[in-house]
Amino acid sequence: MPVSTPEPPSPAQLFLIFARIGLTSFGGGLSGWLLREFVQQRKLMSEEDFLNGLSIAQALPGVNVTNMAIWIGYRLGGRNGAIASWLGIVVPAALLIVLISTAFSALAGFALTHVALAGAACAAIGLSLSMGLTAARRVPRRAFPLAIMAATFVAVAILQWPLIWTVLVAGSLSVAVSYSRG
Known part of the structure; x- marks a missing residue:
């Protein structure tokens, strides 16, 4: 019985996937989220293809996760998929950053704010380490x-x-x- 490959997402679906990832994760751990989403959960590409794309994204100028979003979007949906993925990873997160920075300015005097940011940084480092170990396993x-x-x-x-x-x-x-x- 042949194994069926999942239907690639539409540009609108790619926008929503990347918007969700961009809005619910931050720091260096975004590559780990992308790996889970497109390789492990949706099975839209192999781990080897993903890591090859990650290598390309890291070698190019610019933000790695943005490069990766464009690469994944192009692989799954051509030019329109690349544009939708780029918009999804950048625009909603940029709007949220403006809102959070406004709130942080008001809350910067509280110790709990700095504790929360330190905890978030630790989580991002852990996700980056996980991604690095996954890549090192494949060398x-x-x-x-x-x-x-x-x-x-x-x-x-x-x-x-x-x-x-x-x-x-x-x-x-x-x-x-x-x-x-x-």
């Missing part, structure tokens, strides 16, 4: 990809070299070697 267990991963970590986190140059050099080297291996 081929060969010496070269692991060396590139380790060298990038050392260069950015420990030596504090500029991210742009580290990504350009390590990324170019990694792409060239992967390409030459076929």
Whole structure:
């Protein structure tokens, strides 16, 4: 019996999915939400496709989650899907940020406000760590990809070299070697 693939969402559905994600999550954990939504729950793409898209989104200039929304939208709905996904992840969240910043200005003097923000930051870090571990699990267990991963970590986190140059050099080297291996 053949396995049926789910019907891709319409541009309006993509807008609503990304609006919900953008309004209910924040910080570095958005990639984790996208992984759960499109790979694990809706099964609209494979984990490998998602991680490939995440790599592209992180390599491009701009906000990773916005790049990822455009990439997912395009993959699932073409140009209209990309536009709808971009609008969904940006516009509702931007409006909410304006409202929250107005409220925060009024509540900044209360200690509970700072405690709540610290707790939210911890949750976002946990989601980012989860996404990083998922991606690291998928790195081929060969010496070269692991060396590139380790060298990038050392260069950015420990030596504090500029991210742009580290990504350009390590990324170019990694792409060239992967390409030459076929």
